[in-house]
Amino acid sequence: MKKNTDIYGEICEIFYYNMDYFDVGIVLSHNDNKISYIDFNIYGEYNGYVYQGHKAIEEICYDDRYVRFMKKVINKESIPKLNISSKEEFINYAIKNNKVLSIFYAKKGTVDLDYLRIKVIDFKEDYLFYQRYNNYAKLYKPIRKTKLNQILTIMVDTKYGRLIEKTRNE
Numbered sequence: 001m002k003k004n005t006d007i008y009g010e011i012c013e014i015f016y017y018n019m020d021y022f023d024v025g026i027v028l029s030h031n032d033n034k035i036s037y038i039d040f041n042i043y044g045e046y047n048g049y050v051y052q053g054h055k056a057i058e059e060i061c062y063d064d065r066y067v068r069f070m071k072k073v074i075n076k077e078s079i080p081k082l083n084i085s086s087k088e089e090f091i092n093y094a095i096k097n098n099k100v101l102s103i104f105y106a107k108k109g110t111v112d113l114d115y116l117r118i119k120v121i122d123f124k125e126d127y128l129f130y131q132r133y134n135n136y137a138k139l140y141k142p143i144r145k146t147k148l149n150q151i152l153t154i155m156v157d158t159k160y161g162r163l164i165e166k167t168r169n170e
Contacts, residue, residue: 011040011071015059024070025050027060029085036085039155044073048158049082051090053151080157090154091128094120100133100161100168104153105146115155117164123148137168 014037015022024044025037033055039047061067084093094101102115118130119139126148132140155161 010062013061016056017058044070046079049156051154090156091123100164102155103151105151137164
């Protein structure tokens, strides 16, 4: 996987397979099937780190009117410097720092339609063990497991995840 050694690389638009939707970010690493990047919302506010392990990226654009606007709006100095770019690095970072992860996964031929906000319990033998949070930061008791290869997207340090971390009641 090609890594960008400058964490404050170029701001870009990351277009997905339907070309109607894109994210704004700074690419950290990218190859044909995997990408990790720093994510920003439509207002240029930092929204965490994202890892996608499936081929959904159609195009990356580094120069158009919107990118030039976002370059003026985004404050690169406010971005936490995290050295993570693989699934395992995201998971280990979450365990070590007690961070909320958001995951999107496929299971038995279907794709879950929403991100799960989770507390990582353990990671071993290609399985992720976790507990889910509800929308009000309540932690569900059952420990669930998912195969690592079923996880399509992982996000850490998102705005919503930081809110859960601030208000959670474990």
